[in-house]
Amino acid sequence: DTGVSQDPRHKITKRGQNVTFRCDPISEHNRLYWYRQTLGQGPEFLTYFQNEAQLEKSRLLSDRFSAERPKGSFSTLEIQRTEQGDSAMYLCASSLGGLTTYEQYFGPGTRLTVT
Amino acid sequence: AQRVTQPEKLLSVFKGAPVELKCNYSYSGSPELFWYVQYSRQRLQLLLRHISRESIKGFTADLNKGETSFHLKKPFAQEEDSAMYYCALSGRGGYQKVTFGIGTKLQVIP
Numbered sequence: 001d002t003g004v005s006q007d008p009r010h011k012i013t014k015r016g017q018n019v020t021f022r023c024d025p026i027s028e029h030n031r032l033y034w035y036r037q038t039l040g041q042g043p044e045f046l047t048y049f050q051n052e053a054q055l056e057k058s059r060l061l062s063d064r065f066s067a068e069r070p071k072g073s074f075s076t077l078e079i080q081r082t083e084q085g086d087s088a089m090y091l092c093a094s095s096l097g098g099l100t101t102y103e104q105y106f107g108p109g110t111r112l113t114v115t
Numbered sequence: 116a117q118r119v120t121q122p123e124k125l126l127s128v129f130k131g132a133p134v135e136l137k138c139n140y141s142y143s144g145s146p147e148l149f150w151y152v153q154y155s156r157q158r159l160q161l162l163l164r165h166i167s168r169e170s171i172k173g174f175t176a177d178l179n180k181g182e183t184s185f186h187l188k189k190p191f192a193q194e195e196d197s198a199m200y201y202c203a204l205s206g207r208g209g210y211q212k213v214t215f216g217i218g219t220k221l222q223v224i225p
Contacts, residue, residue, distance in 0.1 A: 003158075033213065040124070042201050042215035043159070056212050091159070100166070101147050101205040101213060106159040
C-alpha cells in the first residue's frame with residue numbers, strides 16, 4: 001500500500017461542466033475525509049465517511065457537490081455545473097475510526113481549475 | 116461551533132533560535148488537538164497530537180484549557196523545520212469532523 005491516492009492530480013474544466021474526482025484510501029482505514037483548500041487557507045472540511053456511511057456534510061457543500069463511498073472503499077467527489085469559485089485543491093484523507101480521532105493520512109490532492 | 120485560530124501567517128526565525136507557533140481554539144466540549152505539517156512539495160502529515168504527549172523532531176505542544184491554546188514550540192530551530200504548520204481540532208468521541216486553522220509558514224533563516 002503506497003498511501004492515499006487521488007486521481008486526477010490536475011483538472012482543468014470550463015465553467016458549467018461536471019467533474020468527478022476519485023480517492024483511494026489506505027486499505028484498512030474505515031474513515032475517509034474530503035477537504036477543499038484555497039490559496040492562503042487551511043484545509044476546509046467538506047464531508048466524511050465512516051465505511052460507506054456519510055456522517056457529516058459541511059454547509060460549504062452546496063447541492064452541486066455530492067460524495068459517495070460505495071462498499072466503504074474508494075470515494076468519489078462530483079461537482080456539477082462547476083463555477084470559477086470551485087477552483088481549489090481538493091484533498092482526501094483517510095484514517096482508522098473509533099472512539100477517538102486518529103491520525104489522518106492525506107493524499108496528494110486534485111487541483112481543479114475552472115475557466 | 117469549532118474554530119481554530121493561527122494568528123501568524125508567517126513566522127521567520129534564525130537558525131538556533133526558539134520557535135513558538137501559536138494556536139488558539141474555540142470548542143464547547145473537550146477537544147482533541149493536532150499539529151500537521153506540510154514540507155515543500157510533500158503531503159500534509161501529522162506532526163503531533165496532544166493526547167500522545169510526545170516530542171516529535173524536537174517539537175512539543177501543551178494543551179492549555181484555561182487559555183484555549185495549543186502552541187507549538189521548539190527550543191532551537193533548524194533549517195529543515197521550514198514548512199507550513201496547521202493546527203487542527205476535533206471533538207472527542209470518535210464521530211467528529213476535523214477543523215484546521217489557516218496555517219503558519221515557518222521560515223528558518225540560516
